[in-house]
Amino acid sequence: MFVMSTGAIFFLTALLAALAALLVSAARSLRGPVSRRRVEEFAKLHWLPVTAGNGNQIIAYRATTRRWRAAGLLLSLGVQAVAGDGLSIQFWWVLAGWFAGAIVAELRVAHLGRAPRAAASLARRQIADYLPAAGRWAVPAAVTACLVVALTEAVRAHTDPDQSIDVGALALWTVLGVTVGMLTLASQRYVLRRPQPHAEPDRLAADDAIRSRSMHVLAGAGMTLVLYCVLGQLTAAGSLTRPTTALLLLGNPLAGRVLAYWPWSPARPHLGPHQAAA
Amino acid sequence: MIVEVDQDSPVPPYEQVRAQIASMIGTGALPAGTRLPPIRQLAADLGLAANTIARSYRELESAGLVTSRVRTGTTVAAQVRRNARTSTAADTQRLLVEAARGFAATTRRLGIADADALAAVTAELQRVESESSA
Numbered sequence: 494m495f496v497m498s499t500g501a502i503f504f505l506t507a508l509l510a511a512l513a514a515l516l517v518s519a520a521r522s523l524r525g526p527v528s529r530r531r532v533e534e535f536a537k538l539h540w541l542p543v544t545a546g547n548g549n550q551i552i553a554y555r556a557t558t559r560r561w562r563a564a565g566l567l568l569s570l571g572v573q574a575v576a577g578d579g580l581s582i583q584f585w586w587v588l589a590g591w592f593a594g595a596i597v598a599e600l601r602v603a604h605l606g607r608a609p610r611a612a613a614s615l616a617r618r619q620i621a622d623y624l625p626a627a628g629r630w631a632v633p634a635a636v637t638a639c640l641v642v643a644l645t646e647a648v649r650a651h652t653d654p655d656q657s658i659d660v661g662a663l664a665l666w667t668v669l670g671v672t673v674g675m676l677t678l679a680s681q682r683y684v685l686r687r688p689q690p691h692a693e694p695d696r697l698a699a700d701d702a703i704r705s706r707s708m709h710v711l712a713g714a715g716m717t718l719v720l721y722c723v724l725g726q727l728t729a730a731g732s733l734t735r736p737t738t739a740l741l742l743l744g745n746p747l748a749g750r751v752l753a754y755w756p757w758s759p760a761r762p763h764l765g766p767h768q769a770a771a
Numbered sequence: 772m773i774v775e776v777d778q779d780s781p782v783p784p785y786e787q788v789r790a791q792i793a794s795m796i797g798t799g800a801l802p803a804g805t806r807l808p809p810i811r812q813l814a815a816d817l818g819l820a821a822n823t824i825a826r827s828y829r830e831l832e833s834a835g836l837v838t839s840r841v842r843t844g845t846t847v848a849a850q851v852r853r854n855a856r857t858s859t860a861a862d863t864q865r866l867l868v869e870a871a872r873g874f875a876a877t878t879r880r881l882g883i884a885d886a887d888a889l890a891a892v893t894a895e896l897q898r899v900e901s902e903s904s905a
Contacts, residue, residue: 613813690817
């Protein structure tokens, strides 16, 4: 008869409680109102003064992104519960569901409305205005790592047939990693190109902060997912070491979290001296 | 630098955009070397088709006001602002036409009657004349 120790019961209870809290929080995100604290957090991350003009813009953005990310996460958990064996939950799929929701959210975010007389700035928008260098290079670097690992392990499998390398799984993880990376870069480009008609300075500042937030989240989540694919590649190739596992399993999501919530004040080249002073 | 497009104006949108950018270049508000936004960006921001902005840029390029390169995009041309000694009669005529087009587009956009617009030009010319003779 299988008897659980007190420590194991405590650990399992804590795990189930955390999962329940996550589910309740995600379910509430689908419908609940955006709290003032969330708006203040957003404003603080981007040094954005919240005004009567841009307050609703931020709330609408937070509500849309939160709803779709939570929906992606819940859908992923649901699919795993139905298709998986028992109660096992794979973090990769949870993050992938959340990431898919984040991308859909970006397609659904409302952009600034146009006045009857359309106006626009002649300043170029560049990703560097919205993301620090680390954010710009995180995903391309992760994709490069994915390709390098694929190439190295493929060469190893070819030169030494005795190695127990699951070539099929290696190829699958490579394709997944590159696809996620390309999807992330395409989404960032989409966010950059989202229309920005000329509007009041506070609303333009909020729009820039929204773009910056979206790009940060996409960069952090995209990099983490691609590096999880690298973890999958190394597992398939049987060349996973303990430090690499720790780095990719724990350090990777931490780095993604730090990157996603890195404070950043977007450059606002469209504001002339007169408007900047206002 | 802000560009405006009035959809109700009889002046076509490409001409409105072209005239405003040409005017900014002519006055030096857009100095040589300034990179203009990509066609898609400006088109999306103004709610116009990319072809409309592409036509504006093409006309600016054929007037020698901007240059287009694959890598750097569209930039304000370096030889736009010539002084009186080096500019040719053709340059002067071109700049005059640019200024007139910009003025006409602005007049149409603001819905000003032709007589009032011409009166404003005459008054301004007289003011400049009196200042220079004083």
